[in-house]
Amino acid sequence: MPVQLFAITPADAHYRRMLTIHQTCTEAKVEIPAAVQAFFQFDAKPEPVGQKFNLDGNAGVATFASNDSEGFEVYLDDLDPSIRVLRFVAGK
Numbered sequence: 362m363p364v365q366l367f368a369i370t371p372a373d374a375h376y377r378r379m380l381t382i383h384q385t386c387t388e389a390k391v392e393i394p395a396a397v398q399a400f401f402q403f404d405a406k407p408e409p410v411g412q413k414f415n416l417d418g419n420a421g422v423a424t425f426a427s428n429d430s431e432g433f434e435v436y437l438d439d440l441d442p443s444i445r446v447l448r449f450v451a452g453k
Contacts, residue, residue, distance in 0.1 A: 365415060366422060366433055369446035372411040380407055410446070 372380070379400050386393040401407045402414075416422045421439030425432060435447060 363452040364432070365417065365450045365452065366435070367448040367450065368414045368416050368440065368444040369408060369410060369448060370412045370414075370441070370443045371445050372409070376412060380409065383407055413448070414444075416440075416447075 379397055382397050383393055383401060386397070401412075404413070407413075416435075419440070421436045423434045423436070425434050433449075
C-alpha cells in the first residue's frame with residue numbers, strides 16, 4: 362500500500378485570512394481568486410489546522426528498504442523549523 366508523507370505548518374493570521382476567503386468563495390459558489398488557489402497549492406479542501414506540504418522528494422526525507430520492509434526516514438534537522446506535524450497517508 363503506497364504511503365505519502367505530508368508536513369503541516371500551523372495556521373497563522375495570514376493563513377486564516379486566506380482560508381476564510383477560500384471558504385467564503387466556496388460557500389457562495391463563486392470562483393476562488395487565483396492568488397488564494399495558488400497559496401493553497403490548488404488544494405480543493407485546505408486544512409484548517411495549517412498549510413499542508415507533500416514531502417515526496419524533499420531533501421529531509423529518504424526512502425529505505427530492508428529484507429522485509431520499506432518506508433521513509435525523516436531527518437528532522439533538514440526540514441523547515443516551522444513544521445510541527447508529520448502526516449503519513451496510506452493510499453488505496
